[in-house]
Amino acid sequence: xxxxxxxxxxxxxxxxxxxxxxxxxxxxxxxxxxxxxxxxxxxxxxxxxxxxxxxxxxxxxxxxxxxxxxxxxxxxxxxxxxxxxxxxxxxxxxxxxxxxxxxxxxxxxxxxxxxxxxxxxxxxxxxxxxxxxxxxxxxxxxxxxxxxxxxxxxxxxxxxxxxxxxxxxxxxxxxxxxxxxxxxxxxxxxxxxxxxxxxxxxxxxxxxxxxxxxxxxxxxxxxxxxxxxxxxxxxxxxxxxxxxxxxxxxx
Numbered sequence: 001x002x003x004x005x006x007x008x009x010x011x012x013x014x015x016x017x018x019x020x021x022x023x024x025x026x027x028x029x030x031x032x033x034x035x036x037x038x039x040x041x042x043x044x045x046x047x048x049x050x051x052x053x054x055x056x057x058x059x060x061x062x063x064x065x066x067x068x069x070x071x072x073x074x075x076x077x078x079x080x081x082x083x084x085x086x087x088x089x090x091x092x093x094x095x096x097x098x099x100x101x102x103x104x105x106x107x108x109x110x111x112x113x114x115x116x117x118x119x120x121x122x123x124x125x126x127x128x129x130x131x132x133x134x135x136x137x138x139x140x141x142x143x144x145x146x147x148x149x150x151x152x153x154x155x156x157x158x159x160x161x162x163x164x165x166x167x168x169x170x171x172x173x174x175x176x177x178x179x180x181x182x183x184x185x186x187x188x189x190x191x192x193x194x195x196x197x198x199x200x201x202x203x204x205x206x207x208x209x210x211x212x213x214x215x216x217x218x219x220x221x222x223x224x225x226x227x228x229x230x231x232x233x234x235x236x237x238x239x240x241x242x243x244x245x246x247x248x249x250x251x
Contacts, residue, residue, distance in 0.1 A: 039078075043069045051075055059083045059103075071095060082106050082126070094118030105129050105149070117141030128152050128172070140164035151175055151195070160184045174198050174219070183207040189214050197221040197243070202229055209236045219243045224250050 039055045040046040046053040047069055055078040056070070063084040070079070071092055078101040086107040094115030102119065105128040112127075117138025124147045132153040140161025147170040155176040163184025170193045178199040185191070186207035197219045208215075218240050220233070227247040234242060 043067050047072060054078065056080070066090065066093070074098075077101070079103070089113055089116070091115040097121065100124070102126070112136050112139075114138045120144065123147070125149070135159055135162070137161045143167065146170065146190075148172070158182055158185075163187055166190065169193065171195070181205060181208075186210040192216040195219040197223065199223060204233055204236060206236075211240075212237050213239055215240045217241050217243075221245045224248050226250055 037055075039057050040053050041057050043058075046056055050072040051074065053073040054075055056073065056076065057080040058067075058070075059080050059082045061084060063081065063086055065086060065088065066081065070076075075098055076096050077098055079096070079099060080101075080103040082103045083106040086104070087109060089104070089109055089112055091113045092115070093113065094117070096119060098121055099119050100121055101124045102122060103124075103126045105126045107130050109127075109130045109132060111132065112135065114136050115138070116136060117140070120141065120143060122142050122145055125142070125145060126147075126149045128149045128151040130153050132150065132155060134155065135150065135158060137159045138161075139159060140163070142165060144167055145165050146167050148165070148168060149170075149172040151172045152175045155173065155178060157178065158173070158181065160182045161184075163182060163186070165188060167190055168188055169190050171191060172195040174195045175198040178196070178201050181196075181201060181204060183205035186205065187210070189211070191211065192215060194215065194217070198221075200223065201220070202223060202225050215237060218233075218237065219242075220230075221243050222245055225244065225247060226249065230244050230247055
C-alpha cells in the first residue's frame with residue numbers, strides 16, 4: 001500500500017505540475033483545427049474577414065462584457081476572454097457550435113447561463129478565478145469536454161449532471177467551498193486527475209471505488225482529515241496516487 005507524502009517533497013510536486021501544465025498547453029494547441037493557426041488579438045482585425053477567424057485572444061482588454069462583434073465569428077474554435085472584468089455571460093455564448101476551447105478565467109462572473117451546455121464541441125473549459133457559486137445542470141451536456149477548471153470560485157456543490165461528462169479526464173476544483181462530491185461522478189471512467197485541495201471534502205462517496213483502476217491522481221491537500229479517513233480513501237482507491245496534508249486530530 002502506497003502512502004503519499006507530498007507535503008514532505010513539494011519540489012517534486014511542482015516539477016510534476018510544470019510538465020503537466022506544459023502537456024495540457026500542448027493539448028490545447030493541437031485541439032484546434034490546423035486550417036487556420038492564426039490567433040487574432042483584436043476585434044477590428046477579425047471583422048475584416050469574420051469567416052477566417054478560428055482563434056481569437058482578447059485577454060487583458062479590460063472588457064466588462066463580451067463584444068457583440070465576437071458573435072460574427074461563426075467558425076470560432078478557440079476563444080480566450082481571460083483576465084477581464086466580465087460579470088455576465090450571455091445566452092448567446094451557446095451559438096458557437098464549433099467552439100473547442102473557452103477560457104473565461106480571471107473574470108467576475110457569479111453564474112453561468114444554461115446555454116453553456118449548447119457548446120457540444122467544447123473540449124477545454126477554464127472558469128477559474130471567478131465568483132461562481134454554482135454550475136448549471138446543463139454543464140452535463142458538454143459530452144466532448146476533456147478538461148474542466150473551476151478552481152478559485154465559491155462553489156458549494158457540484159450538480160449531479162457532472163457525471164454525464166464521460167470524456168472528462170482532468171477536473172480542477174481546488175479552492176472552493178465544497179463539502180461533498182456527487183456519487184454520479186463514479187461513472188466518469190476516463191477521469192484520471194482530480195484536484196480538490198483547499199475544499200472541505202473529508203470523505204468520498206462509496207461509489208468512487210468504481211474509479212479505483214482509472215483515477216491516477218487525487219489531490220486532497222489542505223483538507224482537515226484524520227488518519228482513519230485518509231486510510232479509508234486509500235483503501236477505496238488503492239491504485240491512485242493520493243496527496244494528503246498531514247493528518248489531524250480532528251473528527
